[in-house]
Amino acid sequence: MTAENITRVILNNHIPSGIPKPSDFTVETVSAPTAEILKDNELLVRPLYLSCDPYMRNRIKGNGGFYVPDIQAKAAITGHGVCVVEASSSNKFAPGDHITTGLFDWAQKAIVPAEGRRKVSETDRVSLVDYIGVLGMPSFTAYVGTVVLGNPKKGETLLVTSAAGAVGQMVVQLAKARGLRVVAVAGSDDKIEFVKTLGADVAFNYKTCGNFEHAIHQAAPEGIDIYFDNVGGEFLDAALMNMRHHGRVIPCGMASQYNIAADDEYRMENFSQVIIRKLTIIGFLVMEYYPTASFTEFIAEVSTLYACGKITYKIDEIVGLENGPAALIDVFDGNSVGRRIIRV
């Protein structure tokens, strides 16, 4: 029997700054790993869907300073996904199982640790792709930040940036479902149209709005109670000047800083507003909420709302792992609406 060939995507070298280019990645053909080389508690998996997420930019800088380990130079890209198990040395998973949670290689087949994975199944209400979509990590991130930590109260105003992205689209809908007024910010007219269809009360394009502080004030003269921050940098500073007293800031991502060299990162001017306005800022890592009661509540609420059509979730699907680098670069460059996934 001859060895099976598979496609794999590797990072050529760390990319400290700038928008990555196609030449920063290699799509290569290699021999597939086989069940014979499984060690204890490992799985041979075949990814069905892999995701391209903004936070991955920080994992290819080579600075090791992020909350998820760096992707190594000359090694496969790793990210979230939904896979089918082809072989298992774990008593928790069997061939044919579908799994998600944790990182998977961008390869048509890969060996991964069984630890921390979660078995998922297709039902009449939920398809496999939904586990990387409406029930996926970014969606749960939105839930933890908005519902668990944000302490939202009916009638309050929530501001969210990257509102058309994988996290933002769910923040908008969860906040609206709780009776909040939602101000959504995104970077193109298409995205603005999209977030309005999700229920955002006001939406504006940060690339054309002019002064951020003024634009937020125009959109929310009453001030902001919760700022769900996906971008950091100058916009965060502007948001601080618009927070109501006792407001909550949920710093979830810093997309505005991901492509910037360390020395050029934005330096914050308005931190004193935390004292003046008595703000609470809560950093969190969504992985620490798997599994918790919050995760159970998330699955129950969101799968129900989704099944009855009260929540939508936009997936921006690209077909073929060989198109992975371009798909990922698009996300880093802001050229994607919804959650960008690769159908492997």
Place this chain on the structure above:
Amino acid sequence: MTAENITRVILNNHIPSGIPKPSDFTVETVSAPTAEILKDNELLVRPLYLSCDPYMRNRIKGNGGFYVPDIQAKAAITGHGVCVVEASSSNKFAPGDHITTGLFDWAQKAIVPAEGRRKVSETDRVSLVDYIGVLGMPSFTAYVGTVVLGNPKKGETLLVTSAAGAVGQMVVQLAKARGLRVVAVAGSDDKIEFVKTLGADVAFNYKTCGNFEHAIHQAAPEGIDIYFDNVGGEFLDAALMNMRHHGRVIPCGMASQYNIAADDEYRMENFSQVIIRKLTIIGFLVMEYYPTASFTEFIAEVSTLYACGKITYKIDEIVGLENGPAALIDVFDGNSVGRRIIRV
């Protein structure tokens, strides 16, 4: 009957930046206000003690951007104190009562609103000066930040700046009483000696320690669980790089920035650590905790510990309101150990 003359201290003009000078204030002699001009719910009071606090620097900049109203140019300095009521148009207070809480004019007699004042009495355990000392606003500030918001756990490490000040000295002792390891930072060798007598496990002088980030790491190689921040600026940035995951930052003051012009204020580099280290930052205003269950608990705990000698509180007393400007300037310049008060 001829009018009674009193001493009063006024601010000549707003002082946007720099350490204030004696010539920025006027000690003047004016006619005393009298009971005849009391409106409804006002008190004619005679201050016994007035305090000089670092936060007052932000109230003489004329920018109106702080959490306590600006002191007006050509008007009396206002601050915390303990007063005796000489006349009252409020049914809550009678002549001879002692009161505290809220702001009082720096004048030997003044008319103030009765609203928000609190009656206090001398007992065999507590003298009047203690209401501006161990039971005063800075001490309660330490309690709210450390105990109510900091969520301290035995064995954790707490870092506090301005540790020899009115707030810091109580933070050190409250944390030690709860079994925390305490790293105390102050700006002179005298202050360092003082905070060690309070129980600080390690203490260092920020003026001579060299690189802040390194100095904190040397003092707490295990990392910081709670940073009680009285200084802001560069030291806060350095502390963020030393926080343990899930650490709490209690931004209480920004003494490093108070004498600096707005354009020269420090710009923060390390805010991304809030996400990376999953930190919680909680701004608060102590006045919002009067009266609450926390205040009752504070009085009960601290007055008991104080009466049995398990807590001390250093007061740095200056006699005579005419010495008020110099006493205040000392505090802004860091030349005071403990809480600086004026015995009027």
